[in-house]
Amino acid sequence: MFAAGQTKALNATEVASIAAGSTLGLQQQLLADAGQPGLTVLAVGFTTTGKVQGISLGAGNVVEVYASGADFNSGNVLHREFMNFGEPICFTGLAIGAIITSTQGFYGFCEALDGTQESPMPLLSFGLSFTSTFIFAFRDSNEFQIDGQDRGFIYVINGPLSSAIELTFGDGSVVQGQTGINLEPWELGVLETDGNVEYIVNSTNRIMGCVVAGQSNEDGVTSSNSFRDSKVVMPLTNDGITWPRSGFVSAPFNNTIVNWWTRDGVEGSLNNGLGVSPGSPVDFDAAPPIGTGASDADYEPDGATRLKAVGLISAFSGADGQGGEATPLMPVSAMSQVVAQPLFIDDTGDGSASGVAIASPFAGTARVYSYNTTTDSLDLEYTVPLTRNGVTVTTQEDQNHPAAGMVANETVNGAVTLVGQLNPGLIIADVPITVVLQNNNQNLLPSIRSQNGTTTTGIINQQDETLSLGITPQSIAAEIRERADGVFVRREIDASNVETWAVA
Numbered sequence: 001m002f003a004a005g006q007t008k009a010l011n012a013t014e015v016a017s018i019a020a021g022s023t024l025g026l027q028q029q030l031l032a033d034a035g036q037p038g039l040t041v042l043a044v045g046f047t048t049t050g051k052v053q054g055i056s057l058g059a060g061n062v063v064e065v066y067a068s069g070a071d072f073n074s075g076n077v078l079h080r081e082f083m084n085f086g087e088p089i090c091f092t093g094l095a096i097g098a099i100i101t102s103t104q105g106f107y108g109f110c111e112a113l114d115g116t117q118e119s120p121m122p123l124l125s126f127g128l129s130f131t132s133t134f135i136f137a138f139r140d141s142n143e144f145q146i147d148g149q150d151r152g153f154i155y156v157i158n159g160p161l162s163s164a165i166e167l168t169f170g171d172g173s174v175v176q177g178q179t180g181i182n183l184e185p186w187e188l189g190v191l192e193t194d195g196n197v198e199y200i201v202n203s204t205n206r207i208m209g210c211v212v213a214g215q216s217n218e219d220g221v222t223s224s225n226s227f228r229d230s231k232v233v234m235p236l237t238n239d240g241i242t243w244p245r246s247g248f249v250s251a252p253f254n255n256t257i258v259n260w261w262t263r264d265g266v267e268g269s270l271n272n273g274l275g276v277s278p279g280s281p282v283d284f285d286a287a288p289p290i291g292t293g294a295s296d297a298d299y300e301p302d303g304a305t306r307l308k309a310v311g312l313i314s315a316f317s318g319a320d321g322q323g324g325e326a327t328p329l330m331p332v333s334a335m336s337q338v339v340a341q342p343l344f345i346d347d348t349g350d351g352s353a354s355g356v357a358i359a360s361p362f363a364g365t366a367r368v369y370s371y372n373t374t375t376d377s378l379d380l381e382y383t384v385p386l387t388r389n390g391v392t393v394t395t396q397e398d399q400n401h402p403a404a405g406m407v408a409n410e411t412v413n414g415a416v417t418l419v420g421q422l423n424p425g426l427i428i429a430d431v432p433i434t435v436v437l438q439n440n441n442q443n444l445l446p447s448i449r450s451q452n453g454t455t456t457t458g459i460i461n462q463q464d465e466t467l468s469l470g471i472t473p474q475s476i477a478a479e480i481r482e483r484a485d486g487v488f489v490r491r492e493i494d495a496s497n498v499e500t501w502a503v504a
Helices: 012-033 069-074 396-400
Strands: 052-056 061-068 078-082 090-093 098-101 107-113 115-121 130-136 150-156 163-170 181-183 188-192 197-215 229-233 237-242 246-249 257-262 267-269 305-317 336-341 354-358 366-373 375-388 405-406 424-436 447-449 456-458 466-468 481-483 488-493 499-503
Touching: 012 181, 052 098, 052 336, 061 069, 069 098, 069 237, 090 447, 098 107, 098 466, 107 466, 115 197, 115 229, 130 229, 130 246, 130 305, 163 188, 181 188, 237 396, 267 447, 305 488, 336 466, 354 375, 354 499, 375 424, 424 488
Parallel strands: none
Antiparallel strands: 052 090, 052 107, 061 078, 061 098, 107 115, 130 197, 150 188, 150 197, 163 181, 163 197, 197 229, 237 305, 246 305, 257 267, 257 305, 336 424, 354 405, 354 424, 366 375, 366 424, 424 466, 447 456, 481 488, 488 499
């Protein structure tokens, strides 16, 4: 026994383990800050079927899957697959908390299915981990029990160091005694929400997490478990891009000033310049003037909105005209130029149902590729200009308006028409991008490669907007510089080695 104030002396093995874990945590954060979240340690945040469908983000890629955090800690590999650049795979039989690593980058989505109700959950990236973050949980993140059904959860995967976690409301009061919950390295923890409100997740060391909430039937009581609010929990940021449809902006500190800019040239400050405070999340959908891009449905290009805060914030887009899912504000610092497109996307419906939405802080070009399983190579399907709408750039301030484009059956400015089924592959851009994917057809289930030489059917997705991540290879990393007049310009080199600098 130790007297009060005494601590246990650590042995050499424990010291080495802590040092290694601290080093890994720093390395992972640096990777994400460099636009490489797909190169970090990934984790299965939520699945009911055990399927995880993803894309190899590099050539000669070694992708290793571990059944649990404990197996990852001990080096016990469940599956090892060797993959080509842009090649898709659907792992089966994985549990919540499974770990995935790769030598060249990997990213994808987990399947959640209950009867006809479904929802994809993006893989968690340890590069986007946190020790404290502030989130808004909505759409049936309410009471613990309704008709004996659990309603809302925050699934947490610990990092390489032992942690103690807690869940509080936005005012700091603990939610239903959930504090001092100890997690071993890479262990899964489950927190339960208690209302469609703001929460703080705290940890003594770095963790990653996601929100999963159920959905009630029309009577508002009986659960149908459609996981209506499914989203990755992001670290707090002061600069990010999202589509604000039906979403909320939260801030952990009082009177946090948050300015916004839409693709179509409109700008302003949330809450009439008074800022955002804990306990008073701002309805993002209603904040900008009606008629601006920020009120557009369906992840249309003009809806892309940049938020810059004098402080720290989190924000979520709640839904488009169809699905009931949520996507988080993507920090500009974590945006990548090679982004996974893991879905089979059906040519049905408009952008609220099927499509690829792309946005960037800079003007450029994104190319959408599918993987050809016959030639084991990528086929270019669409070239998408990433532009601003009605914005003439003469100052750096003008460049706060994001650039965007999309592939979908839309007739709006910036849309490229989706023609036929788009198969899984990659999106490669000459500027950092954020990507949201949707598929309309729940019955679109082509065969796809699985582990150990087998095949399976692809994951189910229907009209549920899903954020995707990627990597930024050094060979294509955008070189952006500030011109003498303050305007950002991007270096371009054509096939004849002629160099120009384009306004970004």
